[in-house]
Amino acid sequence: MIKSRAGSVVFQGIKKQFGAFTAIHDLSLTIEPGTLVTLLGPSGCGKTTTLRMLAGLEHPTSGKILIGGADVTMLPANERDVSMVFQSYALFPHMSSLDNVAYGLESSGMKHKEARERAQEGLKLVGLAGMGDRLPAELSGGQQQRVAVARALILEPQVLLLDEPLSNLDARLRRRVRTEIRELQQRLGFTAVYVTHDQDEALAVSDRIIIMKDGGIAQEGSPRDLYEAPASAFIADFMGEANVVPCDVVRVEGADATIRIGLLEHRVPSRNARLGPANLAVRPNSITLEPASGAAFPGQITHSAYLGDHVEYEVETSTGTLFVVDPAVERAMAPKTEVSVGFKGRGIAIING
Structure with a gap:
């Protein structure tokens, strides 16, 4: 044996x-x-x-x-x-x-x-x-x-x-x-x-x-x-595609931190974050999009591609272009649609560089 x-x-x-x-x-x-x-x-x-x-x-x-x-x-x-x-x-x-x-x-x-x-x-x-x-x-x-x-x-x-x-x-x-x-x-x-x-x-x-x-x-x-929890932009992008988004850390409370992008605030694991400017690694499937105008974090869809079980979007925002993967194929949105950008609870991390 x-x-x-x-x-x-x-x-x-x-x-x-x-x-x-x-x-x-x-x-x-x-x-x-x-x-x-x-x-x-x-x-x-x-x-x-x-x-x-x-x-x-x-x-x-x-x-x-x-x-x-x-x-x-x-x-x-x-x-x-x-x-x-x-x-x-x-x-x-x-x-x-x-x-x-x-x-x-x-x-x-x-x-x-x-x-x-x-x-x-x-x-x-x-x-x-x-x-x-x-x-x-x-x-x-x-x-x-x-x-x-x-x-x-x-x-x-x-x-x-x-x-x-x-x-x-x-x-x-x-x-x-x-x-x-x-x-x-x-x-x-x-x-x-x-x-x-x-x-x-x-x-x-x-x-x-x-x-x-x-x-x-x-x-x-x-x-x-x-x-x-990638430690850097290199790790975040290498371990599956990630959007690197500039943000501000506005509060740190124990294991949690609150980040702000535009007028949008979101809680994420603090990972020893300090108050002030930082970068956020966001997985494409951790971004939510809703048709809206006047949003806290607004964007406009510039590209939309239907791939069977999901839709891929490129969304232009004040912080740059975001790549988004959305499973909601039944409500695929067309280019030029104004959207409100939000984040889910997972797949988001403050990174050091």
Whole structure:
């Protein structure tokens, strides 16, 4: 039976340079055993370099990496207790699914019969029982990805690494396979470090998300924390589109603050806000629109697009153009409609920059 040996991961003051270029700046983070943590960020932020250092495919310029409490900083990849699922799947095209899964075990010295029995168990674990004789070309993209996951899991690593594992799949298949990976991780309880640039993917699979920018950590937290309480305009926009609106903080009362835009006042979580000018991150689906004139926060619709289950609007206001997503398709409003802009109770946060 395949067992979980979930290990912790610790980065201590990691720096990585390529010549004169510093890719990672003083990175320190801890990943608890049995959790799925996603490294998320735009291209060039350092997330893949971080994963490659954990895998032993790159070595840090300075700092330490610990897996399960053991210092592995300078160990080669084959001496670390990790397995990696690559973006390209890296399956041998001339070998059956069963042989692909068994390959790592046989290469490490396990007897052929035992390795194939374990490989059968691995295929069953990922829902591919009975498909061991198929070549990779005879499998769908999602099935190939599951073969790659099975091959990694049967090695029973302390940490499973996943590098953009769904990027070669279409949107519908991505949703299904990410659910399968998450359910498998929760069922077996292994530690996983997952790299992606897809925000929806990160929100769907993660216990914790680490957003990277320019080789460092911009913000980390639970999916809900990062989406609902972004620390900056960069985080707010990266974790799903957001309107950044200038406002004034007029009152702070414990955990709540009152902001004012025009004549409109609205209560939001204070997040250590100070009285005076500030910025507000507002999700497109957290804005309400009502046909009106003489409103506290007036606007005019400049663009309207019907998308089946919602309407997208662009609304010109005194603070700039707002992007709004409204589920009320039965009352879609036309361009040039004067509206009163309001806010819902969630999806709104004071940000620092």
